[in-house]
Amino acid sequence: MSHYDPIDASARAQWESLTPWRRRLFLFLRGVAAFLLIEGVIHWAVILGIGDGPDSRFEAMPMAAQAAIIWAAIVDPIAGVGLWLRAGWAVVLWLIATLAQVVLGAWAPAGMTRLLLFTLVELALVVAYAVLSIRAARESDQD
Numbered sequence: 096m097s098h099y100d101p102i103d104a105s106a107r108a109q110w111e112s113l114t115p116w117r118r119r120l121f122l123f124l125r126g127v128a129a130f131l132l133i134e135g136v137i138h139w140a141v142i143l144g145i146g147d148g149p150d151s152r153f154e155a156m157p158m159a160a161q162a163a164i165i166w167a168a169i170v171d172p173i174a175g176v177g178l179w180l181r182a183g184w185a186v187v188l189w190l191i192a193t194l195a196q197v198v199l200g201a202w203a204p205a206g207m208t209r210l211l212l213f214t215l216v217e218l219a220l221v222v223a224y225a226v227l228s229i230r231a232a233r234e235s236d237q238d
Contacts, residue, residue, distance in 0.1 A: 116231040123227055124178050124186075127220055131175030131189065134213055138168035163199040163210055167192065186224075193217045 170192040177185025
């Protein structure tokens with residue numbers, strides 16, 4: 096009996112056909128996907144009141160902060176799954192979600208301190224994504 100698995104073989108062949116910068120971009124997007132999934136779970140914990148003290152309840156937050164947390168709790172896991180599966184729409188959804196988080200944070204900073212750290216990390220990830228994408232595109236153009 097052979098241990099040959101056509102699915103593993105095609106995935107391995109696809110991985111080996113990637114250029115070094117495309118591999119880095121692929122691994123980076125997998126890391127972003129994991130981050131978004133964890134961030135989604137944290138937002139759901141905030142909504143459900145898990146680990147909150149009496150002064151930081153979701154119901155007591157300003158409406159803009161509630162909207163931002165609900166938005167992130169829904170969109171971030173969807174974008175994370177899409178990035179993990181390498182769906183074409185996932186990067187666009189992730190960028191839109193990050194833009195919305197930045198706009199809501201700038202529009203209504205009161206109550207947004209929970210999201211500030213996530214927003215800053217996501218902005219850094221967007222910059223890193225831009226750099227990796229440009230490098231991968233240049234590498235493809237040289238071949």
